[in-house]
Amino acid sequence: MSNNNKQANAKRDDVKRGDDKRGDDKQGDDKWGDYKRHDDKRGDDKQGDDKWGDYKRHDYKRGDDKGDDDKGDDGNGGDGKLGDGKTVVLSFDDGPAPIGALKDILKTLRHEDIKAEFFVVGSEVEENPQKTKMIVREGHDIQNHSWSHVNLATASEEQVRMELSQTQDAIADATGVTATKVRPPFGAGGFEGNIDPELAAVAAELDLAIVTWDIGTVDWMTPEGLGPEKIANIENQFLQQPDKSEYNILMHVTEGTARDLPAFIEQLSDWGFTFGEPEMF
Numbered sequence: 202m203s204n205n206n207k208q209a210n211a212k213r214d215d216v217k218r219g220d221d222k223r224g225d226d227k228q229g230d231d232k233w234g235d236y237k238r239h240d241d242k243r244g245d246d247k248q249g250d251d252k253w254g255d256y257k258r259h260d261y262k263r264g265d266d267k268g269d270d271d272k273g274d275d276g277n278g279g280d281g282k283l284g285d286g287k288t289v290v291l292s293f294d295d296g297p298a299p300i301g302a303l304k305d306i307l308k309t310l311r312h313e314d315i316k317a318e319f320f321v322v323g324s325e326v327e328e329n330p331q332k333t334k335m336i337v338r339e340g341h342d343i344q345n346h347s348w349s350h351v352n353l354a355t356a357s358e359e360q361v362r363m364e365l366s367q368t369q370d371a372i373a374d375a376t377g378v379t380a381t382k383v384r385p386p387f388g389a390g391g392f393e394g395n396i397d398p399e400l401a402a403v404a405a406e407l408d409l410a411i412v413t414w415d416i417g418t419v420d421w422m423t424p425e426g427l428g429p430e431k432i433a434n435i436e437n438q439f440l441q442q443p444d445k446s447e448y449n450i451l452m453h454v455t456e457g458t459a460r461d462l463p464a465f466i467e468q469l470s471d472w473g474f475t476f477g478e479p480e481m482f
């Protein structure tokens with residue numbers, strides 16, 4: 202168990218390092234700039250909340266910004282709800298470990314009858330083949346998130362090939378499934394209009410579609426999970442992309458997310474969203 206904690210900590214550090222290295226991912230930088238700045242100040246929650254609050258008021262000019270209890274019924278240009286006629290697909294990165302979190306997430310999804318997609322780390326699949334198999338047995342999609350969670354945009358083509366092909370093999374060995382998508386760690390090199398050429402070449406060789414996400418929950422950021430400050434941030438991201446009809450929501454296999462997932466699903470339902478199944482491509 203302490204191994205899991207260590208792993209989780211290492212992961213958070215990875216995320217931080219990845220962000221720092223992401224200078225070549227222009228679109229990613231622009232899109233996630235605000236979250237990254239917040240990330241730099243993590244630990245200072247007050248400041249982050251204030252910033253998000255300002256962001257909301259300035260960008261959306263919501264007439265009656267009552268704050269936390271606002272479910273998005275207002276400020277969405279009418280009496281319609283935020284998610285009316287819209288679909289969300291839930292996706293989870295960085296599994297299968299920690300296994301306790303994975304089990305809880307799978308249990309919640311089973312209870313809610315939601316099919317999600319899991320972008321797994323190849324080295325963790327190799328260590329936990331039976332647990333990886335649970336994902337598939339429960340009817341979820343399993344996809345490629347590299348072997349060792351490196352920044353694929355700065356990796357050599359040979360390294361990218363190793364990262365992706367070894368993970369394809371590990372997933373196939375553990376589950377019998379051939380992954381059809383890769384979500385590069387940190388989204389690095391994967392954002393439309395800024396696709397890393399080596400990543401694109403290797404993904405084509407392996408018949409992998411390169412995907413990112415629409416809604417980043419930053420569930421890994423302290424305080425970990427999907428608490429009220431994350432919900433406000435997520436609501437803003439939906440409001441920023443009003444023309445989309447389907448949103449892929451990025452979460453991670455962490456204890457905090459496992460804990461908060463039932464309430465988050467309820468929140469999404471309250472906003473009016475329908476839960477869609479992931480597509481293979």
Ligand SMILES: [Zn+2]
Pocket residue numbers: 294295346350386387
């Ligand atoms: Zn990741």
